[in-house]
Amino acid sequence: MAELNGNPISLEELQALALTNYGHFTSMQIEDGRVRGLDLHLKRLARDCRTVFDVELDTKRVLELARRVAPVSGAAVVRVSIFDPALDMGHIGGDAQPQVLVTTRPAGDLPLPPLRVASVEFTRDLPAVKSVGLFASLHHRRQAQRAGFDDALFVDRQGLVSEGGTWNVGFIRDDRVIWPAADYLVGTTMELVKQVHEHVVLPITLPEMPTFDAASLSVSLG
Incomplete structure (x- = not known):
């Protein structure tokens, strides 16, 4: 599932993220409707939004949008990406109006085995x-x-x-x-x-x- 500001994302909007690829995100594993360190994820998004876009992020709105797609049972990964579809490579210096893209995917197996x-x-x-x-x-x-x-x-x-x-x-x-x-x-x-x-x-x-x-x-x- 993918929603931009609570609505299904259009191909044009998704293309802007794919081609310009300028933004920031956080990913959260949801287990039966709960997230470890939710406050840390929201603080990260707010901090990075100031750094990347020089804009204050409405984290309450972000939380509302994430809750829309988060499963109430089972496990999944919810990713919140912050980007501005209006910015492109030639005009990256313009004033930003960051948008909130929320996507979900199945959770991977944790814990991981030892790595080389x-x-x-x-x-x-x-x-x-x-x-x-x-x-x-x-x-x-x-x-x-x-x-x-x-x-x-x-x-x-x-x-x-x-x-x-x-x-x-x-x-x-x-x-x-x-x-x-x-x-x-x-x-x-x-x-x-x-x-x-x-x-x-x-x-x-x-x-x-x-x-x-x-x-x-x-x-x-x-």
């Missing part, structure tokens, strides 16, 4: 924003999978571990979570873990990784 990852030097554009432009992240994931791995782990130019394509990574030592000190998107699952578990933020390099007791990824649903 290949490290790659890469930092996303505006790492703190969950942007709709995922080409580079998916390209590195594809290259890793074609080389026999499950996914890619990003390392910045200073050699610091940062994140995966659509997930955060934390390391465990002495029952404490150590989050990387680097530029990356702070996921909602990561925020929830911080609220209930002792943690610190430290620079982490690839040679240090074998010294940890374990590593855990926090899925950000794409």
Whole structure:
């Protein structure tokens, strides 16, 4: 299902998102009508809307539109994308009137099995924003999978571990979570873990990784 501002999205409106591909989003797994960290998702949308469009987002309206399509039972993923169909590549600097696109898809299997990852030097554009432009992240994931791995782990130019394509990574030592000190998107699952578990933020390099007791990824649903 796909609705733009509560109405079925037209081909022309969807084409604007596909061709210009400028906007931001969040994805939430709905389980029997409930969402973990709903307030964090809404705060992310509001924060990113200010960054991307210089506009305040009506999060109450967003919540109303998401509830329209969210199933009351079972599991599904609801994605809320914020973009302006009137903006195009030639006139991207115009005043924005962001619109709310809500889509649903079946939920994947969680938790994920252990992953084998290949490290790659890469930092996303505006790492703190969950942007709709995922080409580079998916390209590195594809290259890793074609080389026999499950996914890619990003390392910045200073050699610091940062994140995966659509997930955060934390390391465990002495029952404490150590989050990387680097530029990356702070996921909602990561925020929830911080609220209930002792943690610190430290620079982490690839040679240090074998010294940890374990590593855990926090899925950000794409």
